Amino acid sequence: MNRRSLILSGLTSSLGIFITKAIGILYVSPFTQIAGQENTAFYSYGYTFYDFMLQLAIAGIPVAAATLISRYVAKNDLSMMLMVNRFMKRVLFIVGIISFVLIYIAAPWIVPFIIGFKASSASYDITLIVIRFVALAMFITPVLSSYRSFMQGMKEMRIYAFSQVLEQIIRVAFLLGVSVLFVNVFNFDRIYTVYVAMLAASVAGLVAIVDLFIKERRIIRSLNIDESETPQLHWGLFLREVFSISIPFLIVSVLSNLESMVTLFGFNSTMLALGVKEVDVNILFTIIMFTTKKLISIPHVLALGFSIAIIPYISESFTLNQKTNLRNHIYDAIETVLFIGLPMVTGLFVFSKEIYYLFYAEYAFVGGPVLQISSIQTLLSVVSPVLVNILIVLQLRRKVVFSLTMAFLVKLFIFVPLIYLIGYQGAVVSSIISHIMLVGYNLFTIGHTYGFNYSRVRSRLMLMLMATLSMALVGYAFIFFGWHSIIYDTRVMTFAKLIVSGGLSLITYGVITWFFGLPQMYILQRKHKHASN
Template identity: 25%
Template sequence: MASNLLKGTMILTVGLLLSRILGVLYVIPFYQLVGEEYIGLYQYAYVPYSIVLAIAVSGIPIAVSKFVSKYNTLGDYATGRKLVKSSMLLMAVTGVLGFLVLYFLAEPIAHLVIKDKDTLITVQDVATVIKYVSFAVIVVPVMSLIRGFFQGYQHMTPTAISQLIEQIVRILFVLSGAFLVLKVFDGTEKTAVSFAVFAAFLGAIASLFVLYWYWKKLRPEFNDLLKSSGNATSNVSLKNIYKEILVYTVPFALVGVINPLFQFVDMITFNRAMAMIGISGKESGIYLGMLNLTTHKLVMIPVMLATGFSMALIPYITSYYAKQDFAQVRKSLDQTFQILLFLTVPAAMGISVLASEFYLVFYDQSDAGTAVLAHYAPVAILFALYPVTTAILQGIDRQKLIILNLLVGILTKLVLNTPFIKMFETDGAILATACGYTVAIVLNIVAIRKTLHYRSEMVIRRVFLIIVVNLIMLSLVFISKWSIEHLFTVDSKLEALVVIIVCAIIGAAFYGYVTLRLGLAQKLFGERLTKYTKKIGF
């Protein structure tokens, strides 16, 4: 199980990593095309789009994978097939309804987040980009359903590849559209952003074609499993199927919406709170763009590991929980928490230490952008832990607790956001986000402990060891950065990239050497790693 879980996680993680890297890299030329003042218009469209999308479909892949995995474990392959066939039309209708809601609510949403009188971006500008991005909602529900079906059979590759192709196609249209509008047709930055957000629809169409290709390729395997089960028709009624799927989907729809909902809280409170302390709408709009788009893109890179884990973990936990094999459930939890923190902590903290270089490489030299990124990057650890803890609760059928804990976390963010922004400006919004996520994660862990009687002294010891090694490694990276900056002034993208590469190599070499020497890496990643490390003397 451990090796299969790790393999499935790595497939999803590699796909998500490449997709996330592309999702960050394209911002570099796009930022240069539209400029710092108009980049914020892009995030004004994507935050409400992400919320509608999360409510409509974000729980579908995980819910369907959980449902299919459960019935496949019981030898009932027909019920999963019945779900997919009957849900295609339902998902298509859901997509159209989601599109209509977002399209016709575009202007009211725009009035919520911005005022015309003191900003470059008007209410009409925000409404326009929201309408353009709403078309993508039509396609995504069907796409999510098919991805979930594949994951239920532990086929993670179709999801990973389709996500990657979706991102590539979207980025090509974002950049080519913006370039043509601005450089060929002499259009405005606002028009370029409108075309850029419409690219989400084109990327989703491309992803759907990839999934269809995989469906044709894997259909013989699915048919063979159906025949071998000796039960070609399902005895479970559609009513019971949809009831069970709804129970699975609702919590994860809310889980998927937590990050964009936190961003939406910033959208409706940030500019007003900053105005209360005398900061102009133009300046606060730039800071909000840094918080919700430019730095957020970088902060979310380490989080892709958690997303891969949560998607791959649920079918396995569901399967063992259905068999009442609690020893395997606890073993999978031990492995997940350790590997997650082993990889996420150094990535998040490394971005924080090298914040000035990262912001210069991807955007421009900016003291404000550097400060926001440096303070925001460690929150990625919380962003990573949250989906994994909710995936565990979903796997052990504690959906109501997921909803309750999520609502408490969002309420914490909502209550603290305005007073924290008034006290600490942009850092206040970051702090409120950290507090909201921490509350939700702690409540999730308490629920896991009570339900599974899960407590591992070994995990606590290893997490403590990971933290200690990371602190030493980060000190070494900081000294390396300080030494380089005293040799020459870092004021170009190439020089900043050199600093990042040199410091990353030094940090990774130290982290790898120490964790291999201590035997920690071998214990986490199993026999395959041990086989290679023995050859080099570890």
């Protein structure tokens, strides 16, 4: 694949992720209105647990499948490609069955660790049902990933991205449609909306599987493969390849998600031990781990979408031992993420209450400050995966594992003390501290290994920070003079006012960075890279 195709594929995939994230944000507001904030907590328990278990169950296997399929297609060994595809589908099907059985059986023991041992029996029963719906989704999603890995290996990234969007649309449509039907038509208890929401993941997964199955068969037929031919496969060598590709991804993926598990299994127990009411604990967990996380996910996708294109250049420069180009490409990746991420994070920080009120209405005076603190974590967690990817490309996987392990241990050890010290905000502050350690260590590792001093990054970062500070001052001026009022404004008025205040703040950032020539530098660098194709 040439550079332009690789970049286009990366951006196409990022676009699919961005659309699914956008839909994922927009559905939360009507869903919380239907389910109620107190019930949404049970959905957030299942959502967080499902996300981690999915990474644990399948991380690396779809990547290995896509890599091997792509390799045999490049060799024009289509019969072998077909055999690999079928084998990996069987593997992921078995993984799905095992995941379903284990989670379903273990659910009664898992639930107390999530909701806290002091939680009520009613909360236990509801969460138990939610986790068992997660078990069903854990059977379907690995099968879905097996079809997506085929599309990825065949470089059919448009089909891959469409599948992501289709799944999200079906999930949200089913979730909201059936929830309204249950609550407003059949007058069911609002807790049933949570069960519907968990079931929606399985329904959407099935629809996406059918869509990909049809498209996969069409692609295979177009290749005119002799399916009766049985190629010889050296199983020992093949399995060694699968493990060598999948295990590193599995380790990195699991370590990256362990931080969420600390909050999932530690937050409720700690807050209940402090004497906080169970209903308040549920609401706080929802704000920290669900509604706020939805809002901060957009900067992740946008920043990573623009930075993903630089990774192939880093890989090429590393392979050819071009140290000057390698340094410049790494600087480009870091600076691009900062240039895009800083204004977004600043907007979230300055207008946190207004943004939270716009999307969720309820509990904006609690959710706003949480979003404000989380925006700091957002910038760090946007930079962090870019640095991790760079370290992996530079063959520094052991350093990645070490840094992620240290970040997890830092979070684990300071999580409870910080909550005891400063309250529920300690859950977010502990993540900020662990991410500072992670980003700092990874920057040091890259710089120390290759002799980079980041002088260019530091000078441009100072200019970005000047522009960011000016942007923040403009935003705070609107707030100081009473432009925003979430007490008296409707959500429509808040949206209109945010367009004005947020827009002028963003223009301030754009004008100042343009004055210092930052956007022009990145445009010239991108043109130079394309010209070198």
